Amino acid sequence: MINLPRVRQGPLRALGIRMGLALALVLVTVTIIYIDRDGYRDVNEDGLTLLDCFYYAVVSLSTTGYGDITPVTPHARLINVLFITPARVLFLIILVGTTLEVLTDQYRNSLRVTRWRRKLKDHVIICGYGTKGRAAVAALLETGYDKSRIVLVENRPDGVRQAQANGLAVIDGNATRSAVLLEADVKNCKAVIIATDSDEASVLITLTVRQLTAGQVRIIASVREQENAALLKQSGAHHVIVSSATAGRLLGLTTTAPPLIDVVEDLLTPGQGMALAMRSAERSEVGRNPRELATLAVALIRRGKVLPLGGEQKVTIETGDLIVYIRDESSAVDLAV
Template identity: 85%
Template sequence: MRALAVRVVAAVVLVLLTVLVIYIDRDGYRDLNEDGLSLLDCFYYAVVSLSTTGYGDITPVTPDARLVNIVFITPARVLFLIILVGTTLEVLTDQYRKNIRVTRWRRKLKDHIIVCGYGTKGRAAISALLETGYDKSRIVIVENREEALRQAAANGLVAIEGNATRSAVLLEADVKNAKSVIIATDSDEASVLITLTVRQLTAGQVRIIAAVREQENAALLKQSGAHHVIVSSSTAGRLLGLTTTTPPLIDVVEDLLTPGQGMALAMRSAERDEVGRNPRELQTLVVALIRRGKVMPLGGQQSITIDTGDMLIYIRDEENSGLGVAV
């Protein structure tokens, strides 16, 4: 729009300059009425001449007027056409380059993660993905705020402008080939609409992780198709309560959630020599066991042994960060 505005201003200035030149030498022109050129006639002649229309009802008759047409009007006409045609060519060229870039990008993109919303929650989710070693080029942001789009581009992330509730925008982000969709909007209503749209486009084949503000909307999101729902208000409330009653406990939670220092939660596959053993017997501190996508409780009197294909959630030292995938 800025480039278009500059060209419009340049075209208007060129027309006004041409009108001024014609008006100064208006006695050297003749129209069909032979009553001389008014200011309106000068505007008319300038516009039809610069646009190469040339009806012939106003013509230069004196040598000076014809010389002005040769020296000034003709080059101005060419410049005027360059401004108009140049604008069209630039728009078409930009569209062509964008289509080529998107085509090449989609050709390479697969099993990517779409993040709907680049606010506080969206940025935190992306930071967590990058800290676990996830490739930045496989993260696609969908955002409609100009400031957030600029910030995402400055951070080297792929960003698509648009409302994530619209099917066309999600299709542009290639949602059908995505690995998962993270919904981190500021509105619970928008989160529900995005969840429904993603489920409709992908037939439930893409994992949906959504964040909501209110606990009462969590059930609605799960019914809409979200696989995991995080309630930000209740989670923050629990942490506030822990800080009030048991301050040391919140320090442990923050240590587990803060990457690069102290302890961290990690996940790995069960090894062959661990199959058949109790998770409590392992050297690593296992806090949960995932079997076929379900969390197996380790507490109580029930004895649980590790099966082939189980995933172990354990606490690791950040100095040995290569031993598993942080979660």
């Protein structure tokens, strides 16, 4: 099921309002009939009691009309023409309105899904909206990625509700199933981020995405254990982030070199101080040493491989290289990583 972000009235509240309106209409009708009860005649000809008034109001508003109680005086008939008949129509509108609203809501949602699919392209699919999934979404948004091009796949009800509340499109289902990923249009997406809490699920999702896309979609996966990283890469993941190992290294740096942690946090936190960024090499920079650039380059990306700039090895910039550098967040926005 596709859940697009929207604000809507709760079903219990909507039903409660309709029931309250219907009950209020019945009570008003009973009151009017009881006040003018002398103008009505029943088959027993013993006058109308309060129960008889309730009975006549209900059968009249529901268009049942058994005919055992009828208005006989001109005054009572005039009240039926001016009030009871419009009240009967209003009562039916209230009862049928709930069904009409459900049908209209389903049609409106189907129309919105169709429009959403038509506009969806180059999107990123994020499997899982737990701690890692929320952080991935936040990182994409902080780097200027359009929220409408982020599609979540989540099967936990609380995760689905939270994603919808944050204005994100959600596919309610298990990302290990091909049908669910096809609902997210995995074949035409830009990348798939796997942020589940289970390494086994990450491997299954990676294999499923690889099978559906024939390896044409970039897969970024997160695992808890280092030993599962190689398995994920063999399954088709292009990048694997080991959360436990990364956290362990950061903890070690905190103990042995506390200032380094501040630098790492600064680099990884968008909008604050320094940030890692990436851009294409300009024509005037081809053939130059990256260390001679005005920006502080830390690596080159050449044909998908990382060329570090440390040590004594001399590296020159070639056409098509991507330059990874450190920029000030107050500078112009580049293609952040």
